[in-house]
Amino acid sequence: MPGPLDGIRVLDLTRVLAGPWAAQNLADLGAEVIKLERPKKGDDSRAFGPPWLKDAQGRDTGESAYFACANRGKKSLTLDLAHPKGQAIARELAAKSDVLLENFKFGDLDRYGLGYAQLKEVNPGLIYCSVTGFGHTGPWRERPGYDFMIQGMGGLMSVTGERDDRAGGGPQKAGIPIADLITGMYASIAVCAALAHRAKSGAGQHLDLALLDSLVAVLANQGANYLATGEPPGRLGNDHPNIAPYQVFRTADGSLILACGNDNLFRKFCEVAGCGSLPGDARFATNAKRVANRVELTRLLSEIFLRRTTREWIADLEAAGVPCGPINDLKQVFAEPQAVARGLKMELAHPAAGKVSLVRSPMRFSETPVQHDVPPPTLGQHTDEVLRDLLRKNPSDIARLRAEGIV
Numbered sequence: 001m002p003g004p005l006d007g008i009r010v011l012d013l014t015r016v017l018a019g020p021w022a023a024q025n026l027a028d029l030g031a032e033v034i035k036l037e038r039p040k041k042g043d044d045s046r047a048f049g050p051p052w053l054k055d056a057q058g059r060d061t062g063e064s065a066y067f068a069c070a071n072r073g074k075k076s077l078t079l080d081l082a083h084p085k086g087q088a089i090a091r092e093l094a095a096k097s098d099v100l101l102e103n104f105k106f107g108d109l110d111r112y113g114l115g116y117a118q119l120k121e122v123n124p125g126l127i128y129c130s131v132t133g134f135g136h137t138g139p140w141r142e143r144p145g146y147d148f149m150i151q152g153m154g155g156l157m158s159v160t161g162e163r164d165d166r167a168g169g170g171p172q173k174a175g176i177p178i179a180d181l182i183t184g185m186y187a188s189i190a191v192c193a194a195l196a197h198r199a200k201s202g203a204g205q206h207l208d209l210a211l212l213d214s215l216v217a218v219l220a221n222q223g224a225n226y227l228a229t230g231e232p233p234g235r236l237g238n239d240h241p242n243i244a245p246y247q248v249f250r251t252a253d254g255s256l257i258l259a260c261g262n263d264n265l266f267r268k269f270c271e272v273a274g275c276g277s278l279p280g281d282a283r284f285a286t287n288a289k290r291v292a293n294r295v296e297l298t299r300l301l302s303e304i305f306l307r308r309t310t311r312e313w314i315a316d317l318e319a320a321g322v323p324c325g326p327i328n329d330l331k332q333v334f335a336e337p338q339a340v341a342r343g344l345k346m347e348l349a350h351p352a353a354g355k356v357s358l359v360r361s362p363m364r365f366s367e368t369p370v371q372h373d374v375p376p377p378t379l380g381q382h383t384d385e386v387l388r389d390l391l392r393k394n395p396s397d398i399a400r401l402r403a404e405g406i407v
Helices: 018-028 065-069 084-095 116-122 147-153 178-201 211-217 220-229 263-273 287-292 294-305 310-319 330-335 337-341 383-389 395-403
Strands: 009-013 032-037 052-054 060-064 074-078 099-102 127-132 205-210 246-250 255-259 345-350 354-359
Touching: 009 018, 009 084, 018 032, 018 074, 018 099, 018 127, 018 178, 032 084, 052 065, 060 065, 065 354, 074 383, 084 116, 099 178, 116 127, 127 178, 147 178, 147 211, 178 205, 178 211, 205 211, 211 220, 246 294, 255 310, 263 287, 263 294, 263 310, 287 294, 330 337, 383 395
Parallel strands: 009 032, 009 099, 032 074, 099 127, 127 205
Antiparallel strands: 052 060, 246 255, 345 354
């Protein structure tokens, strides 16, 4: 059955991660995504290796795992946008597309005749989504923005990492490029909303997504904590700023996450842990009291957790309905029965590697299921197909464009 965005064509002028992540989401939802890449080099992330995808004999293919993670479901067309003929082809494609995604620096595409105001003239219904570091307004709009620096500038690193007074204390970035990924997710939502608006009005529009805006938006409770108090929250390591106990504890053989999100769960935990008197202690009777007396509560519970193994704790706490879990590495993640049952790891045929293992989209639809049929493309894999079938170029036209280095 076709996906929910079947019939929507997306022209993807993005590279690396935030924009490609958005485009991949749209591809997962059934849109046709045509990715424009530089001739010979392609998306920068094609060179972000090792690791590389392996062929059937275990040899490196030169196709990076990084590129593969964000570009499934797309067609790759190589095109030199710095050349007037390449710009003309891009305009032809935009005229036949519903959505255009781009993450060029502010003003760059205007110089190529590919800005929103210019393309709106040839396609009034075009939804034009720009993804930049700082947006298209404000004093920083011309500055480049990269995930790591945005994590620092946007405040995430100020609340991530161990406390300064503990060993290893200090700011830390997230283990994934979270600013890029979150911006890509917001861009996906914005595009779908703009498509819904166009379905009613017939009008396209310009979407202005920024890494800084998106990162600050997902500070969520930490951002709200600051706005409510005027006091910037600090780093708490694995402790929760508003809930206790909601943290990591060492066990007899490893570590465990305990998540007592309310007073009832804390009472259940204490029954399992053999410390049933704690909920009656005035210092720990309510969540607010436990947060205020976090240090002493942590000291008491840390001693108790050392009495059992991680698996013993998980079995006992799960039986009592107390949320908890291990800290898995990725090998353990994909081996978990729930991950296997949900099919989080999938395999697609790949033109260079034979097959490629990827993470399945988390979006599940009862009526229009996500279809994973198209692997990450090799560079320029669909150039002839798109030029021939969509733009009606004949073989001699395509050969001439290739000879001139336009494609």
